[in-house]
Amino acid sequence: MRVLGIDPGSRVTGFGIIDLAGQAHSYVASGCIKTPPGATLPERVKALLDGIAQVVDTYRPQLAAVEIVFVNVNPQSTLMLGQARGAVLAALVSAGLPIAEYTALQVKQAVVGNGHADKDQVSHMVQRLLRLSGTPQSDAADALAVALAHAQHSGGIAGRLQQHGLSIRRGRLS
Amino acid sequence: MRVLGIDPGSRVTGFGIIDLAGQAHSYVASGCIKTPPGATLPERVKALLDGIAQVVDTYRPQLAAVEIVFVNVNPQSTLMLGQARGAVLAALVSAGLPIAEYTALQVKQAVVGNGHADKDQVSHMVQRLLRLSGTPQSDAADALAVALAHAQHSGGIAGRLQQHGLSIRRGRLS
Numbered sequence: 246m247r248v249l250g251i252d253p254g255s256r257v258t259g260f261g262i263i264d265l266a267g268q269a270h271s272y273v274a275s276g277c278i279k280t281p282p283g284a285t286l287p288e289r290v291k292a293l294l295d296g297i298a299q300v301v302d303t304y305r306p307q308l309a310a311v312e313i314v315f316v317n318v319n320p321q322s323t324l325m326l327g328q329a330r331g332a333v334l335a336a337l338v339s340a341g342l343p344i345a346e347y348t349a350l351q352v353k354q355a356v357v358g359n360g361h362a363d364k365d366q367v368s369h370m371v372q373r374l375l376r377l378s379g380t381p382q383s384d385a386a387d388a389l390a391v392a393l394a395h396a397q398h399s400g401g402i403a404g405r406l407q408q409h410g411l412s413i414r415r416g417r418l419s
Numbered sequence: 420m421r422v423l424g425i426d427p428g429s430r431v432t433g434f435g436i437i438d439l440a441g442q443a444h445s446y447v448a449s450g451c452i453k454t455p456p457g458a459t460l461p462e463r464v465k466a467l468l469d470g471i472a473q474v475v476d477t478y479r480p481q482l483a484a485v486e487i488v489f490v491n492v493n494p495q496s497t498l499m500l501g502q503a504r505g506a507v508l509a510a511l512v513s514a515g516l517p518i519a520e521y522t523a524l525q526v527k528q529a530v531v532g533n534g535h536a537d538k539d540q541v542s543h544m545v546q547r548l549l550r551l552s553g554t555p556q557s558d559a560a561d562a563l564a565v566a567l568a569h570a571q572h573s574g575g576i577a578g579r580l581q582q583h584g585l586s587i588r589r590g591r592l593s
Contacts, residue, residue: 285520286508286520287508287511287512287518287520290505290508290509290512291512293509294509294512294513314498316494316495316497316498317494320490320491320494320497321490323490323494323497323498323501324488324490324497324498324500324501325501326498326501327497327498327499327500327501327502327504327505328501328502328504328505328508329505330501330502330505331464331501331502331503331504331505331506331507331508331509332505332506332508332509333505334460334461334464334502334505334506335464335467335468335505335506335509335510335513336509337461338461338464338465338468339468339509339513344461346459346460346461
């Protein structure tokens with residue numbers, strides 16, 4: 246199962262792709278879609294649609310996991326972020342991908358084990374869990390974290406047992 | 420020139436189509452795209468994409484005019500409305516339509532002549548300007564008003580003169 250994680254933003258949208266096989270996961274790709282500064286909203290929506298379509302065409306993910314965005318202190322920023330996220334969801338729906346949604350709290354809890362972890366801790370754990378040689382860019386790291394959160398949540402019984410330090414071998418708990 | 424006016428909403432998105440020929444405009448169609456209550460956000464985004472694609476396929480507009488939405492008192496509602504509007508813009512961009520954006524103030528100013536007109540006044544003037552036999556549904560009326568606002572703004576010199584009670588005949592002002 247190939248998962249596309251997305252961290253939507255009005256200026257920069259991070260993406261991260263991982264492959265899941267049972268409990269194992271491996272890094273495939275990550276990066277950012279930037280919308281041109283000074284562009285109109287329709288132009289930015291187009292940049293997001295084109296960027297996501299290109300990522301989907303190149304890497305052929307089977308599912309998308311998208312971070313549920315925050316309400317910002319600035320209502321106008323909240324509106325802009327909402328519009329960017331709506332465009333991202335539209336691009337994924339158009340590509341026919343099933344979509345899972347996770348809050349920042351769920352993502353941090355899954356990756357760091359602490360829902361209130363800071364950005365550096367998330368980035369550090371993403372690098373460790375995916376055995377990356379360097380630190381990924383902040384928005385790309387967040388997107389990879391969303392994909393990893395999906396990996397944990399979709400682990401089913403085996404995943405849940407593993408969270409409690411248990412596993413199934415030859416039909417028995419061990 | 421056929422214009423598709425849109426009033427985006429998180430539950431109901433109104434659409435209204437008018438034909439423009441010089442200073443004349445005529446009603447083509449209007450209605451609402453409703454998103455299923457209780458549906459997930461990706462499901463609602465899909466309903467919006469499918470609804471707009473169907474309207475575009477059926478009526479073949481050449482331009483879309485979309486209302487710039489308000490910041491709501493409730494930040495969570497602002498976020499939801501933003502996401503709906505982002506999906507609407509994505510659907511229009513995907514359809515290859517040029518997009519013009521108008522604030523509610525501009526729309527009301529154009530249709531009623533008062534930026535602070537209430538919904539009933541807008542609905543009444545839409546019915547009058549488009550010579551409709553009945554009152555259109557509220558969201559459809561708002562969408563038709565957005566299309567009419569574009570008609571006025573795109574009228575160029577002739578449109579601006581007309582706003583001042585002037586017109587050009589045989590190359591002279593009259």
